[in-house]
Amino acid sequence: MTPTTLHIFAVNGESELRHTNLTRAQGLAPDLPPLAEWLGLDALRTDQIEIFPVEDLGDMSLSDYVVMAFDPAAPPDPETRAQLDALEGSVLLIPDTAMPAEPKPGPGLTPVAVLALARADHVADLPKADLQPAAAPDGEAPPEEPPKKKRKGLSQGIKVVIFIVIFLALYILLDGG
Secondary structure, eight states: OOOOEEEEEEEOSOOOOOBOHHHHHTTOOOOOOOHHHHTTOSOOOTTSOEEEEGGGGTTSOHHHHHHHHHOBSSOOOHHHHHHHHHOOSEEEEEEGGGOSSOOOOOTTEEEEEEEEBOOOOOOOOOOOOOOSOOOOOTTSOOOOOOOOOOOOSOOHHHHHHHHHHHHHHHHHHHHTO
16 A cells, blocks of 8 residues: 555654664664554554654755655645754654554654655556557668578587587597497
8 A cells, every 4th residue: 555644753752763664674673662552553564664863864854854755745845844854853754554543642752744645646548559660750761670690500519419429430440449
C-alpha cells in the first residue's frame, strides 16, 4: 500500500535513538520505546517509521530531508517549513500506512505537521507501441542493417575433432600399434 500522508512528531525529552531506512538496511535494530503506546495506537509497523536526532542531518534542514525522502505532493508551506527547521532533539516520521488508525499522541510526542504525499499516476492511457520499424525521415537513408557473419572455413569444434583424429592416427602409426 502506498502511503498518502506523513505524520511528523517532535520527541519530547532526550533521545539518541536512530531507526531509519538506512539503519535498517545496515541490519541495525535498536530497542524501540513503546511508540505505539505513545501514539495511542494498538500497533505500529516500525519497519516504515524513522526516528532520529535532527542533528544527524548535518547541514541539511529537516524540511529538505522530508521533501527528498518522502516526496510530498507539494513542498511544505513557509510556516510548516519554519516549524520543521526549528526543531531540535529527535523527530519521529510516520507514514499513514504504518498505523492502523489516526494517532492520538501522548506526552512523549508533540505533533508538528501532517503532509500529503505524492501519489503515482497510473490512470493515463498510453498509446500502443508501433511494431513496425520507424520510417526514415524524408531525405535520409534508412539505417543499414549490420552485416551478417560469413562462415569462413571450418568451425572450431570440427577443427578440434580433426586434430584429435590426426593425433590418434599418428600415435598408432608411430607407436606400431
